[in-house]
Amino acid sequence: MNLDSLVHSTGEWLKGAGPDADVVVSSRIRLARNLAGFPFTSRASPAQKAEVESILRDTVGRLRDSAGLQYIAVHALEPLDCQFLVERQLISREHAQGRGPRGVAIDADERQSLMINEEDHLRLQILRSGLCLEEAWNDADHLDDLVEQHVTYAFSEEFGYLTACPTNVGTGLRASVMMHLPGLVMVGQIDKVFRALQKLNLTVRGLYGEGTRASGDFYQISNQVTLGKSEDDILRELRAVIPEIVQYERSARTAILEQKRDHLHDRIARAVGTLRSARMMTSEETIEYLSAVRLGVCLGLVEGLTIQTVNQLFLTVQPAHLQKIHGRALDGDDRNIVRANYLRARLSEISNN
Amino acid sequence: MNLDSLVHSTGEWLKGAGPDADVVVSSRIRLARNLAGFPFTSRASPAQKAEVESILRDTVGRLRDSAGLQYIAVHALEPLDCQFLVERQLISREHAQGRGPRGVAIDADERQSLMINEEDHLRLQILRSGLCLEEAWNDADHLDDLVEQHVTYAFSEEFGYLTACPTNVGTGLRASVMMHLPGLVMVGQIDKVFRALQKLNLTVRGLYGEGTRASGDFYQISNQVTLGKSEDDILRELRAVIPEIVQYERSARTAILEQKRDHLHDRIARAVGTLRSARMMTSEETIEYLSAVRLGVCLGLVEGLTIQTVNQLFLTVQPAHLQKIHGRALDGDDRNIVRANYLRARLSEISNN
Numbered sequence A, B: 001m002n003l004d005s006l007v008h009s010t011g012e013w014l015k016g017a018g019p020d021a022d023v024v025v026s027s028r029i030r031l032a033r034n035l036a037g038f039p040f041t042s043r044a045s046p047a048q049k050a051e052v053e054s055i056l057r058d059t060v061g062r063l064r065d066s067a068g069l070q071y072i073a074v075h076a077l078e079p080l081d082c083q084f085l086v087e088r089q090l091i092s093r094e095h096a097q098g099r100g101p102r103g104v105a106i107d108a109d110e111r112q113s114l115m116i117n118e119e120d121h122l123r124l125q126i127l128r129s130g131l132c133l134e135e136a137w138n139d140a141d142h143l144d145d146l147v148e149q150h151v152t153y154a155f156s157e158e159f160g161y162l163t164a165c166p167t168n169v170g171t172g173l174r175a176s177v178m179m180h181l182p183g184l185v186m187v188g189q190i191d192k193v194f195r196a197l198q199k200l201n202l203t204v205r206g207l208y209g210e211g212t213r214a215s216g217d218f219y220q221i222s223n224q225v226t227l228g229k230s231e232d233d234i235l236r237e238l239r240a241v242i243p244e245i246v247q248y249e250r251s252a253r254t255a256i257l258e259q260k261r262d263h264l265h266d267r268i269a270r271a272v273g274t275l276r277s278a279r280m281m282t283s284e285e286t287i288e289y290l291s292a293v294r295l296g297v298c299l300g301l302v303e304g305l306t307i308q309t310v311n312q313l314f315l316t317v318q319p320a321h322l323q324k325i326h327g328r329a330l331d332g333d334d335r336n337i338v339r340a341n342y343l344r345a346r347l348s349e350i351s352n353n
Helices: A046-062 A079-087 A093-097 A133-148 A182-186 A190-199 A231-277 A283-298 A307-316 A319-326 A332-347 B046-062 B079-087 B093-097 B133-148 B182-186 B190-199 B231-277 B283-298 B307-316 B319-326 B332-347
Strands: A024-033 A070-073 A103-106 A112-116 A122-129 A173-180 A202-205 A218-223 B024-033 B070-073 B103-106 B112-116 B122-129 B173-180 B202-205 B218-223
Touching: A024 A133, A046 A070, A046 A103, A046 A112, A079 A093, A079 A319, A112 A133, A122 A133, A133 A173, A133 A231, A173 A231, A173 A283, A182 A190, A182 A231, A182 A283, A190 A202, A190 A231, A202 A231, A218 A231, A231 A283, A231 A332, A231 B231, A231 B332, A283 A307, A283 A332, A307 A319, A307 A332, A319 A332, A332 B231, B024 B133, B046 B070, B046 B103, B046 B112, B079 B093, B079 B319, B112 B133, B122 B133, B133 B173, B133 B231, B173 B231, B173 B283, B182 B190, B182 B231, B182 B283, B190 B202, B190 B231, B202 B231, B218 B231, B231 B283, B231 B332, B283 B307, B283 B332, B307 B319, B307 B332, B319 B332
Parallel strands: none
Antiparallel strands: A024 A122, A024 A173, A070 A103, A103 A112, A112 A122, A173 A218, A202 A218, B024 B122, B024 B173, B070 B103, B103 B112, B112 B122, B173 B218, B202 B218
16 A cells, blocks of 8 residues: 555544534544454564464455545654654554564545554554544454454453453553544633543543643543443543533534634634734644634635645644655755745635634 | 824934944933022022913924924823823923923934923933934933023023022032843843943932833943033043943943854744733833844844834833724723733734844
């Protein structure tokens, strides 16, 4: 698979088209699975890892027609391409930095991704735009069934699916939604929401997963416990709370619009003005400004931009994407100059409402 | 005189047309004079103050043809109009806030201003664009002569001209230049320059005179000592040092252009972008951004703007000017909104180079 073909495409989950897309960027289901009869990846010998990779690559090959999957040998990729896949959320940072035979299979619209020889032998992921946990779960369940027709999973009657890390044992399911919550941040309610989520055993993380700072007011909310709960329990918990947060966020936005409209409009307009003018932009500040622009688009304060375009910009201003678009490796200041040039070009047509 | 006619005019000193206008905004000569036979303003009775005002108003009236002066009774002005004259540097803040009969006479191009019953009975001021101390001194000397044909100044053979504050005794002369020194600020050399100036008995103050913080990298440099020196001595001291500072500033700008061009361009472009986008702007941040824009115009990094227009904007975004342009009194947030609207409209035509 030629990664360059992905550079200018928009993964399904970035379309900004799903339900509640003003607040929920994407829904994600991840299943952790391991093959019976093999040690976990971290304990496997090079030969065992190679065998696991071979079996699962083969399985993926058989699903080419039914699931439209294509295989990418991650161990053979340049670091830039690895980084590129991380930015697209198709592989994890850990998988990019791993060692030995490993890969990922994805479909054309980047809805499905199957990491092979990550922490677990197999990590199945479904990503969808907007609040779509149910649909994503159905997709994941179906894909899981397809895979299981060809391999035998490590499964215990007592514990459920066995995984490398005990936190994933049981269903192996992690369900998460990526939310954009600038309103709750602005009205100072975000910490209150987090405390409530913690009490429900839900985890909140930043834009790029575990251990990353929440940047651009993006928060990934997911289940913490997989053991002793059914898949339905896990999904039900999230589905009970996420729509509430969506409503809180919308109420916060409305309140700001009513009470502080000029200040909000100013902040958004300045973000647009800076993105359209700057000659150097770091990745971090771009995310902050784009966050304001995304809010502006949702509230009708910015014209000539769609959520899809903003979502796409979040992706394409990341270092690896930028370098692939530009056609060569770029360091420090050069990257910030190219990023600013790219943003000016992409945003020249829009206007503040 | 109708102040409203001044709102859209540009005082001579703002033309940005004089020598070294890239660094020196304006040159200013001020002479402190008092009438013989009257106590200083702070010691005068209401009747005496009224008499001084009457005599000097009369004198100014006689100079209508020769010096083109028009008289404004400051005590009869609304606070907004007083503030307006302060912003145009035609009267001092102290004069605006003073009590009792007092006035100012100015000419059509705002080059000459004569404050009556300020700290001294008469304060003559000449303002010129760019580095023009010699010409400004000649104008002031001439105007001083014209006034002296009609009144008798308080003068001592031993001390020279007598003034209310001992720091002005002698020549009564304060010569100053308003310099724009963003380059020296950026390369971190500005404090070194100030220390050198202090050793030469020169004073450095901010944009709006005594006690004000230097905002927008504008610095007013003037002589400290008036006693025991001739007018020529005072002017010679300033004329020796100012061109050196001009050269330092230009060297700093060149060095930044060579070593940090991208960063400089970015800073200037963002300033333009923010001024053209913001929906609310305080006076202070406007000055900071306009300072960057002024530098950009001088260095050819901003197109479609002249130094004159930027100089004028520094003036028209001040609170009183803004309210006169808008046609009504404005408070807090409203003023910041009107200021941002005004800036967007005025800057819509320019582009980053």
